[in-house]
Amino acid sequence: MGLDDRGALTTLRAAVDPSAGPDGVIRDFYTRWFATDASARDLFPPDMNQQRAVFSRALHWVLGEIVDQRAQEPVAFLAQLGRDHRKYGVTAAHYDTMQRALLGALRGHFADRWDGAVASTAVDVVELVIGVMRGAADAESGSPYEDGTVVDHIRATRDVSIIRLQLDRPLFYHPGQYVTVQVPQWPRRWRFLSPSIPSDGDGAIEFHVRSVAGGMVSTAIVGETRVGDRWRLSSPHGGLHVDRNAGDVLMVAGSSGLAPLRSIIMDLQRFAENPRVHLFFGGRYPCDLYDLNTLWQVAAYNPWLSVTPVSEFTTNPPWAADYPLVDPPRGLHVRQTGLLPEVVTRYGSWSDRQILVSGGPEMIAATKAALVAKGARPDQIQHDPPAP
Ligand SMILES: Cc1cc2nc3c(=O)[nH]c(=O)nc-3n(C[C@H](O)[C@H](O)[C@H](O)COP(=O)(O)OP(=O)(O)OC[C@H]3O[C@@H](n4cnc5c(N)ncnc54)[C@H](O)[C@@H]3O)c2cc1C
Ligand code: HEM
Known part of the structure; x- marks a missing residue:
C-alpha cells in the first residue's frame, strides 16, 4: 500500500x-x-x-x-x-x-x-x-528575492541590451550561474537571465538581454527598460564552471549567451595563472559582437585568454551605424565567417578541453552535435539547462 x-x-x-x-x-x-x-x-x-x-x-x-x-x-x-x-x-x-x-x-x-x-x-x-x-x-528564513534599481540601459545592438542594476542588498551566486528575474513590464512572468559579472558584494549586477522574435519578456526588456525600473531577482541556479585544475578550456558563446562565460572569465582574472581559455563569440553580423572591446581589453592583460570573433556575414547592415562601434584594434582578433558549430570544429574536436557552450537552445544543440561528431565526449560539454 x-x-x-x-x-x-x-x-x-x-x-x-x-x-x-x-x-x-x-x-x-x-x-x-x-x-x-x-x-x-x-x-x-x-x-x-x-x-x-x-x-x-x-x-x-x-x-x-x-x-x-x-x-x-x-x-x-x-x-x-x-x-x-x-x-x-x-x-x-x-x-x-x-x-x-x-x-x-x-x-x-x-x-x-x-x-x-x-x-x-x-x-x-x-x-x-x-x-x-x-x-x-x-526551514528558510532569509528573503526569497532581492530587489534592485536599473541604473543603466545600453542598446548595444539592434536586439541586445546591457542592463545594469544596483541591488538593495547583494545577491550571491557563482560565476556562470543564472538567476530568475521579474521585470515591471511583465509581473509574474519570471525568466532566466545570466549575470555577466561575478557576484558583487556592493550589489552591482549586469545582464545582457537579447530580444527573441515574438518573445514576451525579452522584447519588453530591450524595448522598454528605463533607468529607475525596479527588478526582482531570485534563485541562482546552474552549474557552468571552469575547474582550474582540469586543463584547458573551450568556450562557445552565441550573442547574449556570452554573459555567463564572461562572468567566469572576469572571475578567473583574480588568479595569476589559469588554464588557457579559448572563447569563440558569435553573432549574425560583425556589429552583433557587441562586447568585443571589453573582451579585447581582458585578453590584452591576460595571456591565458584568446578570443575568436565569428559572424555569419562579413559586412554590417546599414542599421549598424545606430549602435556603438564594436571593432577592436586590428590584429588581435581575426574574425572568422560562418556559423559557430562549423567554425569551432574547423579547429579540431577540442576533445582534450573542458567545453562550455552558451546561447539559445538551437545553437547549444547544434554546437554540441558538431563537437560530438568530431570526437568530443558529451560529458565534457557543459551547458545550461543541462538538457536543451
Ligand atoms: C539557463 C538560461 C539562462 C538564460 N540566460 C539568458 C541571458 O543571460 N540573456 C538572455 O537574453 N536570455 C537568456 N535566457 C533566455 C531567457 O530566459 C528567455 O527564455 C528569453 O529571453 C525569451 O523569453 P521571452 O519571454 O521573450 O520569450 P517567450 O515569450 O517565453 O517565448 C517566445 C518564443 O521564443 C522562443 N525562445 C525562448 N527562448 C529563446 C532563446 N533563448 N533563443 C531563441 N528563441 C527562444 C520560444 O521557444 C518561443 O517560441 C536564458 C535561458 C536559460 C534557460
Ligand atoms: C501551494 C502550492 C503551489 C503554488 C501556489 C505554486 C505556484 C507556482 C507559481 C506561481 C509558479 C510560476 C508560474 C510562472 O511563472 O509562470 C510555479 C511554477 C512551478 N511550479 Fe508551482 N506552485 C505550487 C506547488 C507546486 C508543486 C507541489 C509542484 C510539484 C511538482 C510545483 C511545480 C512547479 C514547477 C515545476 C514550476 C516551474 C518552475 C518554476 O518556475 O519554479 N508547484 N508554481
Whole structure:
C-alpha cells in the first residue's frame, strides 16, 4: 500500500503523463484549485498552458522516481522547488488548498477505479510532494528575492541590451550561474537571465538581454527598460564552471549567451595563472559582437585568454551605424565567417578541453552535435539547462 505499491504508483503516473495532452487531471486540478482559492489564481500569469506543462512534467518525473524506489533526487528537487517557490508568495494555506484540489482531481479522474490502493497511494504521494516543498520552504528564513534599481540601459545592438542594476542588498551566486528575474513590464512572468559579472558584494549586477522574435519578456526588456525600473531577482541556479585544475578550456558563446562565460572569465582574472581559455563569440553580423572591446581589453592583460570573433556575414547592415562601434584594434582578433558549430570544429574536436557552450537552445544543440561528431565526449560539454 501507499508509496510501496508500484502498481498504484504506475497508474497514478499514467494519469499525469504530459504526453497524454493538455486536457485531463492537470487541467481539472487547476480549475478546482482556482475555484476554491482565488488567491492562488492571482499568483499565476493569465495563460496557464506552460504552467500545466511544467507541473505535469515535474509530477510525472517525481512519480517515475518513486516507482523505481529512488527517493534522494526527487526529495532534493522538491525541496529546492519549495525554497524557490517562496518568491511567488506561496503560503501554507495555498499548500492546503492545493492538496485538496489535486486529490479531488485525481479522484474525479479515476471515478469508479478509485479503489483503496489507488486512493491511499495518491494521498501518500500528494502528502510527500507537498510536505517536502512546504517543509523546505518553512526551514528558510532569509528573503526569497532581492530587489534592485536599473541604473543603466545600453542598446548595444539592434536586439541586445546591457542592463545594469544596483541591488538593495547583494545577491550571491557563482560565476556562470543564472538567476530568475521579474521585470515591471511583465509581473509574474519570471525568466532566466545570466549575470555577466561575478557576484558583487556592493550589489552591482549586469545582464545582457537579447530580444527573441515574438518573445514576451525579452522584447519588453530591450524595448522598454528605463533607468529607475525596479527588478526582482531570485534563485541562482546552474552549474557552468571552469575547474582550474582540469586543463584547458573551450568556450562557445552565441550573442547574449556570452554573459555567463564572461562572468567566469572576469572571475578567473583574480588568479595569476589559469588554464588557457579559448572563447569563440558569435553573432549574425560583425556589429552583433557587441562586447568585443571589453573582451579585447581582458585578453590584452591576460595571456591565458584568446578570443575568436565569428559572424555569419562579413559586412554590417546599414542599421549598424545606430549602435556603438564594436571593432577592436586590428590584429588581435581575426574574425572568422560562418556559423559557430562549423567554425569551432574547423579547429579540431577540442576533445582534450573542458567545453562550455552558451546561447539559445538551437545553437547549444547544434554546437554540441558538431563537437560530438568530431570526437568530443558529451560529458565534457557543459551547458545550461543541462538538457536543451
Ligand atoms: C539557463 C538560461 C539562462 C538564460 N540566460 C539568458 C541571458 O543571460 N540573456 C538572455 O537574453 N536570455 C537568456 N535566457 C533566455 C531567457 O530566459 C528567455 O527564455 C528569453 O529571453 C525569451 O523569453 P521571452 O519571454 O521573450 O520569450 P517567450 O515569450 O517565453 O517565448 C517566445 C518564443 O521564443 C522562443 N525562445 C525562448 N527562448 C529563446 C532563446 N533563448 N533563443 C531563441 N528563441 C527562444 C520560444 O521557444 C518561443 O517560441 C536564458 C535561458 C536559460 C534557460
Ligand atoms: C501551494 C502550492 C503551489 C503554488 C501556489 C505554486 C505556484 C507556482 C507559481 C506561481 C509558479 C510560476 C508560474 C510562472 O511563472 O509562470 C510555479 C511554477 C512551478 N511550479 Fe508551482 N506552485 C505550487 C506547488 C507546486 C508543486 C507541489 C509542484 C510539484 C511538482 C510545483 C511545480 C512547479 C514547477 C515545476 C514550476 C516551474 C518552475 C518554476 O518556475 O519554479 N508547484 N508554481
